[in-house]
Structure formats: structure tokens, C-alpha cells
Amino acid sequence: MNIAITGADGFLGWHTRVLARALGWPEPTVLTRADLVDPEVVAAKVAGVDRVLHLAGVNRGDPVEVATGNVELAAALARGLKLCAVPPRTVAFANSVQAANGTPYGDAKAVAAETLASTGLDVVDVRLPNLYGEHGRPFYNSVVATFCRLLADGGRPEVHEDRELRLVHVTDAAAHLLGVSAPGSWDAEMPEVRTGVREVADRLAGYAALYRAGEIPSLPDRHAVRMFNTYRSHCFPAHYPLPLPRHADARGELTEVVKSYGGQGQTFCSTSHPGITRGEHFHLAKVERFAVVRGSAEISLRRVGHDEVVRFPVDGDSPMVVDMPTMWAHKIVNTGPGELLTLFWTNELYDPQRPDTYAEPVESELREPVESAVMTSRASVDTTPRLTGRSGR
Known part of the structure; x- marks a missing residue:
């Protein structure tokens, strides 16, 4: 139309x-x-x-x-x-x-x-x-x-x-x-x-208290999901990546990647060869979490209809998560010399009839990346969410 x-x-x-x-x-x-x-x-x-x-x-x-x-x-x-x-x-x-x-x-x-x-x-x-x-x-x-x-x-x-x-x-x-x-x-x-x-x-306030620790609140219905997504939109990108709790003993280490307080969810992992890109799409409602557990990568995001590209370098040596805000195109690229192992979590089971996934490149020849958007820690950025940008493509 x-x-x-x-x-x-x-x-x-x-x-x-x-x-x-x-x-x-x-x-x-x-x-x-x-x-x-x-x-x-x-x-x-x-x-x-x-x-x-x-x-x-x-x-x-x-x-x-x-x-x-x-x-x-x-x-x-x-x-x-x-x-x-x-x-x-x-x-x-x-x-x-x-x-x-x-x-x-x-x-x-x-x-x-x-x-x-x-x-x-x-x-x-x-x-x-x-x-x-x-x-x-x-x-x-x-x-x-x-x-x-x-x-x-x-x-x-x-x-x-x-x-x-x-x-x-x-x-x-x-x-x-x-x-x-x-x-x-x-x-x-x-x-x-x-x-x-x-x-x-x-x-x-309940959402905020849990999410400051990287935890996912109970999301029992569609309005709860959308209210939580609304709160997350005001946290991005200043509050990311989120550090993960890590526990070590003589056997090795354990990292808590997702702690969710109810509702459906799905966890999956992928391996990527050096230079491989995954993503290049956006979601309208889905809550999606990326966690690199081995290797190094760059997660890039761009708000749909805007030009600025936000980048997060991440690696498995210091596990952190980045949650994809709704209506932001996103991708993850293996930037290391070896295999990349990434854990993904979504708040809903995948439905092939309603995948809520829409193809959209993060970058193109018509869009220059904004290097000043590179962020490495929560402490290094302003806490004011970025709500501005040029409309159109």
C-alpha cells in the first residue's frame, strides 16, 4: 500500500x-x-x-x-x-x-x-x-x-x-x-x-529494580512485554552492556546469563566462523539477549529510520550481555581469529507463522557509521538515552 x-x-x-x-x-x-x-x-x-x-x-x-x-x-x-x-x-x-x-x-x-x-x-x-x-x-x-x-x-x-x-x-x-x-x-x-x-x-519501578541486575521481570501478557520494552528503550544505549554474575571454584567457572521471573522463553546458541555476520533484522515486540561466551565480536545496532550506528565490542573473557531494543536493526560479527560461540535468549517460543523478524541492514553504502557511538562500558557513557537522529534513509 x-x-x-x-x-x-x-x-x-x-x-x-x-x-x-x-x-x-x-x-x-x-x-x-x-x-x-x-x-x-x-x-x-x-x-x-x-x-x-x-x-x-x-x-x-x-x-x-x-x-x-x-x-x-x-x-x-x-x-x-x-x-x-x-x-x-x-x-x-x-x-x-x-x-x-x-x-x-x-x-x-x-x-x-x-x-x-x-x-x-x-x-x-x-x-x-x-x-x-x-x-x-x-x-x-x-x-x-x-x-x-x-x-x-x-x-x-x-x-x-x-x-x-x-x-x-x-x-x-x-x-x-x-x-x-x-x-x-x-x-x-x-x-x-x-x-x-x-x-x-x-x-x-519493579522492572527497573530487576533489570539493573540484568534480570528479566515476569512478562505474563503482551502488555507486560510492551511495557518492559518501553522501559528498555529509555535505557539504551547508555546502560549497556550489562555485566554478568560469574562464579568460580576448583572445577571452573559458571556465568548466569539469563534469570527470568516467569513466562515462556527459548535459549539457543550458535557458532560463527571468523568474519561471519548474523542478524541484520529488527523485531517489533520480541525481547532478545545476546551473550558471547567464547571468542570476540562486535554487536552493532541502528534505530529503524535513523542513521546513527551504536557499537559494542564484546568477548567471552569478560562475559556481558546486550539486549536488543525493539525496532532497532542489529547484527553480531565475529571479529576474532577463532570460532565465536554466542548464546541467545528470547522471551517467547519461536513461531514460524509469526516470527516477528524483519530484514533490515544495520549499515549500507548510503549510511556512514558514527564512530563516536562506540561504547565499551556503562561507566564511559552518558546516562541520557539517545532519542534524536535524522529521519528517513
Whole structure:
């Protein structure tokens, strides 16, 4: 499916582009805010596409700016759509469950929906609850992102007012907006988890306490997995590699590689000859751990849609683990003169019908590696997760 998208660099926009890539769709046509100023540019860009996703909006700030921003963005898109010679078949609007609730934000969202409907096109009005997920912007996108950042930085969330939260994982929302019906690690029905602010804070604090020691918390359901992945995204890359507990006696040594507190899991190992590369893919939901137990290697990762490559040199003499963050392409290369033995662990059994594995090179001729991203220990890096990077390929 060919799509065009506003708000492509935002939280929901990035997740939507990653899902489209996982589905093997063409790169979306991006409508920037500068494009929206000119209706003819908009008309030219959206001509003939299957679906336009209007995700751009203003969530926080001065009430007047929030109200006018959301209305004006929708009006600008509508002007371009009305000029389009070959209109898109569908327009999907990322609306909010707060639409028409009497607040500047909610009322502006309702007006935006009406403005898009005035184009006469088929408009899918998707009323989204609170979204959470990997690489959310703290103090802006959600309280989940804020709590994750505080915990990743060694702080502790403070709950001043407990209230109910209806949370949907952002990839599920992206699947709904894209109209995806095929099964995968997403669910276009947007299943909610109903919880409270304090419960979220306590759950994430529990994850953080275990994960600081390299342990995996209990992950009994898909929302638990995705909440844990959301926390991990705020830890990467500053908190890696994770050192492993090592025990030695007269017989030799024993290293604890994975300590998991419940749920399914699968462990496997591989050998690699010198110079061999494994990986070159990304996952949307899977928790995956790499541990080199013999030989030396380099683990490289790149956030999908970004250019910066993060590198970790690892070897079996000082066992450490690197957990692959979701939506980051990754690979491991044998850099030593002998055989490389690597132990892998995932939180779920491999399902060939839903492998949750999508081919993506970590590097290419079009993408120069960033040498400053090389990291050798947790002590040598800033504790602020890297959330920036150039969009596109």
C-alpha cells in the first residue's frame, strides 16, 4: 500500500513508518509542516496514494496554540486534498477520545475531524486513548514515557494524583490507522489495558529494580512485554552492556546469563566462523539477549529510520550481555581469529507463522557509521538515552 503521512517524525508517526517497513510497504510519502503551507504541494504529493494518515498535531503547550495548531493543520491538509486531481482512497485521522470534551485540545480535535470530513473523501476517524511505547517523549507523549525516563536516570516517579489510565500500545494504533488486518506482533483491534497511574509507576519501578541486575521481570501478557520494552528503550544505549554474575571454584567457572521471573522463553546458541555476520533484522515486540561466551565480536545496532550506528565490542573473557531494543536493526560479527560461540535468549517460543523478524541492514553504502557511538562500558557513557537522529534513509 502507498501511503502519505503528516507528523512522520512524531511518536506515532515513527512507529507507523516502522510498521509499514516491517510489512514491506514502500517508503511513505512524508508531508512536512512546510509542505502543508502550500495546498498545491500537498495535492501533488498525495495524488494517487492509497491512504493519507493525518498524525500531525499539538498535544501540549499554551491552550490557544494547542487549539489553533490542531485546527490549522487539518485545514491545511484539507485544502490540499480538495485540489488533488487523483484523490487518495482513504484519509485516516489520529483523533482522540478527548474530542469534543470541552477542553481546547478536545474541541480542536473535533473541529479537525469535521474539517477533514468536509473534503467529501472517505475519512476514518480513529479516536485514540493514551498511547505508550518505545521512545516516547518524556513529559510530552505519556506518563509512561516520563516514568521510564525518570527510572532510567536513577530517579523515582512521584504520583501526586492517582487516576485511571486507558493505555494502547502505539504499534497497535499504527496498525489500526494503516488498516492492517493480517496477524502479527500487532493487534489492529487496539486492545486496552486499564490501570492506574500509581500501578504503572510501581510496575515500572519493579522492572527497573530487576533489570539493573540484568534480570528479566515476569512478562505474563503482551502488555507486560510492551511495557518492559518501553522501559528498555529509555535505557539504551547508555546502560549497556550489562555485566554478568560469574562464579568460580576448583572445577571452573559458571556465568548466569539469563534469570527470568516467569513466562515462556527459548535459549539457543550458535557458532560463527571468523568474519561471519548474523542478524541484520529488527523485531517489533520480541525481547532478545545476546551473550558471547567464547571468542570476540562486535554487536552493532541502528534505530529503524535513523542513521546513527551504536557499537559494542564484546568477548567471552569478560562475559556481558546486550539486549536488543525493539525496532532497532542489529547484527553480531565475529571479529576474532577463532570460532565465536554466542548464546541467545528470547522471551517467547519461536513461531514460524509469526516470527516477528524483519530484514533490515544495520549499515549500507548510503549510511556512514558514527564512530563516536562506540561504547565499551556503562561507566564511559552518558546516562541520557539517545532519542534524536535524522529521519528517513
